[in-house]
Amino acid sequence: MPNRRLSSEELIRANALLNSIRVRLRKLAGDDEDLRFAYRRKVYKELIYDERGKPMARRRLKALKRTEQGEICPLCKKPLPATYCVLDRFVAAAGYTTENTQLICQACDVMTQASRGYRERPPVGGEEEAGTVR
Ligand SMILES: [Zn+2]
Numbered sequence: 001m002p003n004r005r006l007s008s009e010e011l012i013r014a015n016a017l018l019n020s021i022r023v024r025l026r027k028l029a030g031d032d033e034d035l036r037f038a039y040r041r042k043v044y045k046e047l048i049y050d051e052r053g054k055p056m057a058r059r060r061l062k063a064l065k066r067t068e069q070g071e072i073c074p075l076c077k078k079p080l081p082a083t084y085c086v087l088d089r090f091v092a093a094a095g096y097t098t099e100n101t102q103l104i105c106q107a108c109d110v111m112t113q114a115s116r117g118y119r120e121r122p123p124v125g126g127e128e129e130a131g132t133v134r
Contacts, residue, residue: 002116003092053096061096062087065103075108088112 006014021043029036052058062085071080086109087101094100104112 051095058087058096061098061101062103064098065101068098069103073105073108074102075104075112078105080105 025036025039025043029039065087066080066085069080072078073080073085080103084106085103086106087096088104088109089096090100090102
């Protein structure tokens, strides 16, 4: 199921919201570039958590899925590598739940994303396993 897209009117509203957040961040930090960086980083991380949940919860879910799947990638049927596995959501907006995810290997993730028309995953700051940002 494709992700919900914003209409052109919704996109205008989203950009207005983004601009107002930028203005508020500038106001909040004044001339302190480091403080503005820290505020921006905090807001960024919290918004990402709103969508993806906290890293600890995702790590727990990954371990659960690995066990449930018998350490096998459900797409290629090969053993899951110890690292570089990806929690794939069937429906992105439905979040990281047991029912909505499968743990897949990196090669299958690349193919899955390509087939869904995604060029790359959105960047996520410094957490999660190396190489995958999901
Ligand atoms: Zn695979």
